[in-house]
Amino acid sequence: STSPAELNLENCDREPIHIPGSIQPHGALLAFDRLGRLSHASANVPALLGIPLEFGRTLRPGAFGDDAALEQLLQDTLADANSDELVTNSLEATLRGSTFDIVLHAQHGRVICEFERRAAAAGEVSTFAHLAYRAMDTLKRQRSIERLLDAAVIAVRQMTGFDRVMAYRFGHDDSGDVVAEACSDALEPYLGRRYPASDIPAQARRLYILNTLRLIADVGYEPVPLLADATQREPLDLSHSVLRSVSPIHIEYMKNMGMGASMSVSIVIGGRLWGMLACHHMAPLQVPYPIRMAVDVMAQVIASTVQSLAAKEREGAIARAAWLRTEIVRAIAVGGEVGEVVMRESPALRENLGCDALLVTLGGIPRAADHVHAAWAKALATWLAQHGDAALVHVFHGEQLPPPLPGQPEDERYCGVLALRFDAPRQGWIVGLRREVVQTIRWGGKPEKVIAHGPLGPRLTPRGSFAEWRETVRGQAEPWNDVELEIASQLLDSVGRAYADRVLEIDQLRS
Ligand code: BLA
The missing domain is CATH 3.30.450.40 (GAF domain)
Structure with a gap:
């Protein structure tokens, strides 16, 4: 090891933490094989329990003083030792004037019996x-x-x-x-x-x-x-x-x-x-x-x-999404422009889709945006028009996306994109955006307060390990979960249909 x-x-x-070869000192441990013979013991057993270490033998009668209940419980637990299932028993007992919580467990042909000294006044x-x-x-x-x-x-x-x-x-x-x-x-x-x-x-x-x-x-x-x-x-x-x-x-x-x-x-x-x-x-x-x-x-x-x-939260989110969809579809059906309609519902939609910002683009040009820097919105709209393939719901991350532009504020930099293409031939997209995870997380600690570095290395402090983590998550956004993706694809489906009907009507009016 x-x-x-x-x-x-x-x-x-x-590190094999399940076999450390030692225990904490506020108690003592005895282990027995399926026949009740002592196989292991912590070195403090004689001093703490007054039991001599006779490996390979069963405990002598009266080893636990006159506590018959404990002796019985050990026998009962040994009877379960061959089970594959874990069996746990416990009791309180007094040995040599001290109170102990005694915890026994049996599995795979062995019984482990632990004596925890009861701390004063529980x-x-x-x-x-x-x-x-x-x-x-x-x-x-x-x-x-x-x-x-x-x-x-x-x-x-x-x-x-x-x-x-x-x-x-x-x-x-x-x-x-x-x-x-x-x-x-x-x-x-x-x-x-x-x-x-x-x-x-x-x-x-x-x-x-x-x-x-x-x-x-x-x-x-x-x-x-x-x-x-x-x-x-x-x-x-x-x-x-x-x-x-x-x-x-x-x-x-x-x-x-x-x-x-x-x-x-x-x-x-x-x-x-x-x-x-x-x-x-x-x-x-x-x-x-x-x-x-x-x-x-x-x-x-x-x-x-x-x-x-x-x-329940999942059901609630799906119900709110259904209500939102109805509102959006109705507004589009009566002639509302997709960008306008989406922006009107932006707070509820952002909450429902779990995103920080929304953008609607058509033909490679931003039509409406909420919390998106104008120049980057333009770059993203152009980029999307080139990157859409057969799929309708797209999830893009980090380095896949156009890089931040000069002058773009920190809190309007996004690296998670959920893009819903409601009109393929005309490159119409509804886009949900997520910030970089590092910017979303509050880290309240004061770096100068970090306590001395130990012999195993300076990063073994919460602050130090955070710095390392920050490096590994650069450019990442929180991924969208299953519920959010389902809500997104249902939204896309409804908007897509309402929009297509609208386009059809307009075409018919024109001809
Ligand atoms: C175990 N690490 C743990 C445990 C916690 C934490 C709660 C469970 C053991 C316990 O109850 O104390 C982490 N504790 C935290 C965190 C906070 C906290 C994050 O209070 C924040 C406030 N630990 C490291 C690194 C390594 C590591 C870098 O930070 C390895 C290189 C190891 N942590 C480590 C190991 C265990 C552990 C090996 C298992 C300990 C055991 O059960 O034997």
């Missing part, structure tokens, strides 16, 4: 249960994805006590936007910022779909090594472990951000990582397991609510 010294920004998606369980219940209820009642996520970050902050809780939504290119945030007044808000896909490498995203919650209780921790029976050839797979030691690259990133603890919870929709709740604390923070589980359930409620809200 790759040692930390060999890791860098280019190969960090190859609060009244009943108070907490009420809090969690109320939060779920509030979440289900939200009517938009924005409000849902706003409510979610507030609830998670209340339940866990993190200094900062963010809802992070992934885009088509896996970059992530901070779309909701609840944070302490002492912190600079991150709301509205975007982070590049490379901040969470591919193998971590895959793991986070399987195991939806992780906690790094103390960024400054010393990992505790796992020891193994000499017959064990494979490193222990900690994909589903709650104590898994995390990537040193990520630890450095967090140190550079000045963090003391972090937790993140996946929002998985349709088997895809849709977003994440990401929590920061400036000091170490060990969130008790039951509270983490409540947050995990909450993330599932969020996922299903997002899914139904997204379906």
Whole structure:
């Protein structure tokens, strides 16, 4: 496997983070084979649990003191060890005077049993249960994805006590936007910022779909090594472990951000990582397991609510598009000029098609424009007249397009073009335009505030990785999504027909 010294920004998606060979020190780990024989243990087991490390043997009776419930649960979990399905059990127990949350999971012929030391005063369980219940209820009642996520970050902050809780939504290119945030007044808000896909490498995203919650209780921790029976050839797979030691690259990133603890919870929709709740604390923070589980359930409620809200938003957009189409067709039928009609509906159309500007051209000449620099509109109209082929809906990007002209203002530079040809012989186009993605994104950070560069490189800061991302997205616009493209092609269809009827009428009048 790759040692930390060999890791860098280019190969960090190859770090095998599921087999780190160590755990975080706020607990201890035991692993058993299907016969219940000890195969692996964290080096702190004797000190923390008072259990001697006798690899290849089953635990002696009474190894867990007189806690019969734990011994029974281990036996029950072992009975499920041959399942391909993941089986998870947990309970609270007191060993040698300390309270532990004990989490067992079985899969592929092995049981992993983790003992998490319960941090002081987790609060009244009943108070907490009420809090969690109320939060779920509030979440289900939200009517938009924005409000849902706003409510979610507030609830998670209340339940866990993190200094900062963010809802992070992934885009088509896996970059992530901070779309909701609840944070302490002492912190600079991150709301509205975007982070590049490379901040969470591919193998971590895959793991986070399987195991939806992780906690790094103390960024400054010393990992505790796992020891193994000499017959064990494979490193222990900690994909589903709650104590898994995390990537040193990520630890450095967090140190550079000045963090003391972090937790993140996946929002998985349709088997895809849709977003994440990401929590920061400036000091170490060990969130008790039951509270983490409540947050995990909450993330599932969020996922299903997002899914139904997204379906409603889609239906709403399609209904508004149908209404707009009717208006436009009616106006053209009574003799309105396409350019004029489109401009009259411009705000609603821009919203509906998700574009920043609109242009209508005919015969290679701009007829009407909204937020488009006149000289560039002319260049684009000429260019379109030369580039249209058989297709009716065209999507052009970046370098395919005419370059910006001298004097063209920054906010009227477009590099995403959705071009709808409503009249092929006369080169009539309705054109929706999108700005370069870099100009659309708010980046609120102050570069001079970046914390010291670590030994793994200067780019491992949010600010540094943003600079790199900015380079890779130059000349790109956000692509149009399926709903927008469908709306566009229906619009084109209706306008095309209304316009053809109009032209026919005029021709008939003339003859
Ligand atoms: C993991 N990176 C993560 C995680 C987050 C981020 C949330 C999940 C682990 C956790 O809960 O802390 C990224 N965290 C962010 C971002 C913000 C934040 C963007 O708070 C913004 C406010 N990270 C890098 C680079 C590499 C990298 C350049 O920035 C690789 C070269 C690696 N990130 C990396 C790895 C993991 C990770 C390897 C997995 C950690 C693990 O689970 O072991």
